[in-house]
Each structure stands twice: as structure tokens, then as C-alpha cells.
Amino acid sequence: DAGVIQSPRHEVTEMGQEVTLRCKPISGHNSLFWYRQTMMRGLELLIYFNNNVPIDDSGMPEDRFSAKMPNASFSTLKIQPSEPRDSAVYFCASKSGQGPQETQYFGPGTRLLVL
Amino acid sequence: GNSVTQMEGPVTLSEEAFLTINCTYTATGYPSLFWYVQYPGEGLQLLLKATKADDKGSNKGFEATYRKETTSFHLEKGSVQVSDSAVYFCALSDLEGAQKLVFGQGTRLTINP
Numbered sequence: 001d002a003g004v005i006q007s008p009r010h011e012v013t014e015m016g017q018e019v020t021l022r023c024k025p026i027s028g029h030n031s032l033f034w035y036r037q038t039m040m041r042g043l044e045l046l047i048y049f050n051n052n053v054p055i056d057d058s059g060m061p062e063d064r065f066s067a068k069m070p071n072a073s074f075s076t077l078k079i080q081p082s083e084p085r086d087s088a089v090y091f092c093a094s095k096s097g098q099g100p101q102e103t104q105y106f107g108p109g110t111r112l113l114v115l
Numbered sequence: 116g117n118s119v120t121q122m123e124g125p126v127t128l129s130e131e132a133f134l135t136i137n138c139t140y141t142a143t144g145y146p147s148l149f150w151y152v153q154y155p156g157e158g159l160q161l162l163l164k165a166t167k168a169d170d171k172g173s174n175k176g177f178e179a180t181y182r183k184e185t186t187s188f189h190l191e192k193g194s195v196q197v198s199d200s201a202v203y204f205c206a207l208s209d210l211e212g213a214q215k216l217v218f219g220q221g222t223r224l225t226i227n228p
Contacts, residue, residue, distance in 0.1 A: 004158075031214055043204070043218045056215070091158055100208035101147040101166040104216055106158035 002026075004107035006092050012113045018080040021110045024073055025094030033093040033104060034067055034077050043091075049075065050098075082114045117142045121205050121219035128195055129227050136190040136222050138179075138205035146209035148172075148181055148188040149216070153202045162190075162203070197226045 005024040013019055025032050033048040047057040052069045060067070064083070069075040079086055089111050093104040122137040140146065147166040151159040163172030168183035177192045188205060205219040 033214075033216075042220050045215055048214065050214070093159075095214070098214070099147075100214065101164070102214075103149070103161050103164065106151075106160070108158045 004092055004094055004105055006107035006110050008110060009108065010111045012115065013082055014115050015083055016081045018078065019082045019086075019112060019114075021077040021090050021092075021112070023075045023077070023092030023107060025075070025092070026096075026105055027073070029094035029096045029105075030072070031095045031098075032069060032075050034075070035091040035093065037089045037091060037109070046077070084114045087112055087114050117146070117207060117209065117217045119205050119207055119217055119219035121203075121222050123220075123222070125223040125225060127225045127227065130197055131194045132226075134190070134192040134195045134199075134224070136203055136205075136224070138188045138190065138219060140186050140188065140205075140207050142186075142207055142209050144209040146207040148179070149206045149208070150177070150179055150188070150190050151204040151206060151218075153204065153221070155201070159204065195224075195226050197228050200224055200226045
């Protein structure tokens with residue numbers, strides 16, 4: 001299996017620009033998660049989807065962030081406009097099943113730098 | 116709410132030393148417990164997990180036992196290698212928190228040859 005695929009792996013942009021991060025979950029997985037990792041705040045859950053439906057977006061920092069999952073094999077996280085404080089590594093993860101015992105599988109991450 | 120506390124790092128050991136990374140948790144329900152490892156420049160990988168009290172998870176020489184009485188899930192390895200250098204995250208998930216993984220702050224481990 002290919003695992004969770006994220007693109008781009010690295011993104012450098014200027015403040016005010018729109019940034020779109022992409023994720024392809026593992027085939028057959030029905031839950032998808034977006035996380036952000038920074039030195040100051042560690043790993044934060046931004047939003048997660050079950051069966052393509054957003055379930056909890058309480059971790060989304062503000063209206064500049066939005067996430068979509070138009071189908072079971074694709075999700076995007078968009079930042080518009082971007083700010084330097086958005087610089088972080090963004091991870092996508094997926095899992096199958098509904099139980100808390102199921103393992104989340106992480107992608108390699110997108111390292112975002114906003115200048 | 117649910118929370119996970121890990122011993123603070125960084126931790127530096129010599130090769131073949133014994134490793135313990137402490138992890139304690141607070142949860143309202145009966146959580147599943149996980150250890151993830153993150154190698155430099157990579158995403159998190161599941162190292163091991165335990166889904167009920169007294170279960171022992173093990174993988175690659177690492178072990179952790181789910182201790183409900185002490186609300187702990189300490190990670191141990193008898194003889195570490197340079198290749199074990201990474202950041203280790205303890206995490207929990209339970210029905211109260213839906214499917215969310217709650218992570219500890221991570222412990223950076225460096226093994227010197």
C-alpha cells in the first residue's frame with residue numbers, strides 16, 4: 001500500500017498568498033485528520049472528517065483556514081491569506097473504522113514557510 | 116478533558132543503554148494508548164499500542180504496558196541503538212474524545228555511539 005500521500009512536501013510562499021495543501025488517504029480508510037506541528041505548540045489537531053463529512057473543526061485556528069474532502073480519496077487544507085505564523089509542518093493522517101483503538105497512519109507532512 | 120504527559124527531553128544515552136520514557140495520562144473513559152515515533156524529516160509512525168488494561172504493546176525491541184492503576188504507559192527498550200534516535204510521542208484515544216488522538220509533547224531521544 002502506498003500509505004498517506006501529501007503534496008507538496010515543501011512550500012515557501014509570501015505573506016498574503018493562498019496556500020493549498022493536498023492529501024490522499026490510504027484506500028479504504030474512512031476517517032481523515034489534519035494536524036499542525038510547531039516547536040511552540042507541538043502537534044495540534046485542526047480538523048477531521050468521517051466519510052468525507054467534517055466532524056470537528058474546533059482546532060482550525062481562524063477563518064483563514066478551510067478544509068474540504070470532496071471524495072474519499074482526496075482532501076485539501078487551504079490557508080488564505082497566509083501569514084508568517086502559519087509556518088509549520090502540516091500532517092494528514094487516515095484510519096479505518098470508528099473505534100478509538102484503530103491506528104492513525106500519518107503522511108510525510110508538508111513543510112510550510114511563509115515569508 | 117483528556118491529556119497526556121511525557122517526561123521532558125531531550126534524552127541522551129549511549130548505545131546499548133536501557134531506555135525508559137515515562138508517559139502518564141488523564142482520561143474520562145477507557146482509552147487506547149499509543150506510542151508514535153518521528154524520525155528526522157518524516158511523519159509519525161506507529162511504534163506500538165495497547166487497547167486495554169494490562170495489555171503490553173511491543174515492536175522493534177520496544178515495550179510498553181498499559182497500567183490502569185497508575186494511569187501510565189511507559190516506553191522501554193533494553194538496549195538502544197543509534198538508529199533509535201528520534202522523537203517519541205505518547206498518545207491516547209477514547210470514545211469520550213471521539214476519534215481524536217491526544218498527544219504528549221514528545222521526547223527527543225539521541226543515542227551516541
